[in-house]
Amino acid sequence: MPAAILVLFYLALTCAPLALSALQGLPPRPLRDELASGVALAGLAILLVEFALSGRFRVISGRIGMDVTMRLHQLLARAASALILLHPFLYSGPQSLRPGLTPPGSAPLNFDWPGLWPGIVAWLLLGAVMVMALGRDALYRHEVWRALHGIMALVMAGLGVLHATRAGRYSGDPVLWGFWWVLFAIAVLSLAWVYAVKPLMKARRPWRVSSVTRLADRTWELCLDPEGHKGLRYRPGHFAWISIGEPAVSLDENPFSIASAPAEGGRLRFVIKELGDFTNRLGQVTPGTRAWVDAPFGSLTLQRHDKAGGVALIAGGVGIAPMLSHLRQLDADKDPRPRVLFYANRAEDQIACREELDQRTQTGPLRVVHLLSDPPKGWTGETGFLTPDVLTRHLDAEALKTWVFVLCGPPPMLHAVENALLALGVSPRNILLEQFSYD
Numbered sequence: 001m002p003a004a005i006l007v008l009f010y011l012a013l014t015c016a017p018l019a020l021s022a023l024q025g026l027p028p029r030p031l032r033d034e035l036a037s038g039v040a041l042a043g044l045a046i047l048l049v050e051f052a053l054s055g056r057f058r059v060i061s062g063r064i065g066m067d068v069t070m071r072l073h074q075l076l077a078r079a080a081s082a083l084i085l086l087h088p089f090l091y092s093g094p095q096s097l098r099p100g101l102t103p104p105g106s107a108p109l110n111f112d113w114p115g116l117w118p119g120i121v122a123w124l125l126l127g128a129v130m131v132m133a134l135g136r137d138a139l140y141r142h143e144v145w146r147a148l149h150g151i152m153a154l155v156m157a158g159l160g161v162l163h164a165t166r167a168g169r170y171s172g173d174p175v176l177w178g179f180w181w182v183l184f185a186i187a188v189l190s191l192a193w194v195y196a197v198k199p200l201m202k203a204r205r206p207w208r209v210s211s212v213t214r215l216a217d218r219t220w221e222l223c224l225d226p227e228g229h230k231g232l233r234y235r236p237g238h239f240a241w242i243s244i245g246e247p248a249v250s251l252d253e254n255p256f257s258i259a260s261a262p263a264e265g266g267r268l269r270f271v272i273k274e275l276g277d278f279t280n281r282l283g284q285v286t287p288g289t290r291a292w293v294d295a296p297f298g299s300l301t302l303q304r305h306d307k308a309g310g311v312a313l314i315a316g317g318v319g320i321a322p323m324l325s326h327l328r329q330l331d332a333d334k335d336p337r338p339r340v341l342f343y344a345n346r347a348e349d350q351i352a353c354r355e356e357l358d359q360r361t362q363t364g365p366l367r368v369v370h371l372l373s374d375p376p377k378g379w380t381g382e383t384g385f386l387t388p389d390v391l392t393r394h395l396d397a398e399a400l401k402t403w404v405f406v407l408c409g410p411p412p413m414l415h416a417v418e419n420a421l422l423a424l425g426v427s428p429r430n431i432l433l434e435q436f437s438y439d
């Protein structure tokens with residue numbers, strides 16, 4: 001399904017409550033009251049569709065990218081929260097809330113307690129979820145945040161639907177009533193899929209750690225072997241959610257790009273940088289430890305670019321992981337297309353898999369351009385950041401026009417390089433990008 005159809009589907013779903021309300025043909029109310037209802041209807045619809053934008057559904061994140069899905073999830077959540085938090089203040093005043101004083105011909109709002117309390121609780125919960133989201137990295141472990149976020153969002157959505165269908169002027173109508181409860185059921189099912197069905201499916205396909213090897217400063221290679229099954233079907237550029245030494249049903253999962261190539265067989269390899277709770281402990285994981293893999297995800301794959309004249313891979317730090325997968329598979333396929341890897345690091349001891357990369361330059365059509373922002377004395381490679389000058393020193397006009405560019409690394413670097421490529425005339429369609437954070 002093309003991304004454009006997904007966007008149209010999204011717009012149709014979130015605008016449907018407004019259209020269904022308009023079709024009811026109720027007599028008009030003061031503009032502020034209509035606005036208050038409209039804002040609440042749109043906010044609730046956006047909120048309910050957020051469950052499908054959790055990043056765990058390949059039909060969405062596979063089309064538009066995981067980082068874009070998560071960014072949209074955050075931005076749309078903020079839009080929905082603003083609409084929902086605002087709507088009680090938009091009603092024109094107590095007179096519009098009291099049946100006796102409602103303008104003639106218009107239906108009164110039903111502000112009885114059974115309809116009101118779910119709205120008040122949902123409204124307060126929404127404020128709490130927002131505050132928690134703002135402090136999520138500083139205050140809790142990521143897994144605690146995920147669990148609380150999912151549970152609170154579901155309770156809030158359920159109460160929101162209860163409030164709309166009991167107190168709303170339009171949502172009591174059978175069609176809109178049914179629409180809300182179907183959307184809520186989909187939200188419940190999507191959480192059940194991620195936290196119950198998927199883990200149970202994972203439990204039938206265990207993995208074992210076969211090795212953990214230091215590759216560079218605070219950077220490890222983790223290898224996993226399938227146990228009793230053939231392994232995973234994936235493409236270079238995909239990533240996996242993995243958990244190690246945990247039960248199959250666990251919130252302790254982290255996303256990592258697959259660095260091995262499908263051509264290597266069942267073994268999965270990952271290149272992982274120490275950053276926090278889980279990654280700092282990786283060096284102590286012993287071979288034989290049970291692991292679980294939920295994959296493949298992501299859109300950093302080349303399948304729509306097999307006509308590209310060449311491949312430019314641009315990695316910052318541990319962003320090398322998906323590039324290794326591409327290089328390994330391209331070589332295994334004996335793909336004759338020219339390729340360049342721009343590999344940016346701060347210091348020389350952070351360069352991972354240097355020998356392997358050197359060897360690939362000798363046996364295949366690969367050039368590697370190392371960049372260091374903090375080079376040692378005597379460094380002969382590029383220095384500083386990946387600027388348009390550096391790019392044009394290594395890529396000719398034909399490459400800028402016909403190659404595909406795959407970018408992965410820290411967000412500031414990615415955006416600077418993306419802008420540089422666009423300024424050099426590279427088509428946005430030829431740029432694939434994935435960042436390792438959702439912010």
Ligand SMILES: Cc1cc2nc3c(=O)[nH]c(=O)nc-3n(C[C@H](O)[C@H](O)[C@H](O)COP(=O)(O)OP(=O)(O)OC[C@H]3O[C@@H](n4cnc5c(N)ncnc54)[C@H](O)[C@@H]3O)c2cc1C
Pocket residue numbers: 066137141142143239253254255256257258270271272273274275276277278279280298318321322435436437438
């Ligand atoms: C699509 C994708 C691919 C990635 N590929 C790689 C890779 O190949 N190699 C690599 O070293 N790193 C990769 N990362 C980053 C990696 O997931 C985080 O560094 C790791 O999860 C940090 O976990 P922690 O417990 O060590 O750190 P924590 O201290 O728990 O967290 C550090 C930061 O990592 C983020 N984070 C933590 N847990 C998760 C989680 N479960 N899901 C999403 N973000 C989380 C949070 O924003 C947090 O601020 C990737 C991230 C994404 C989103």
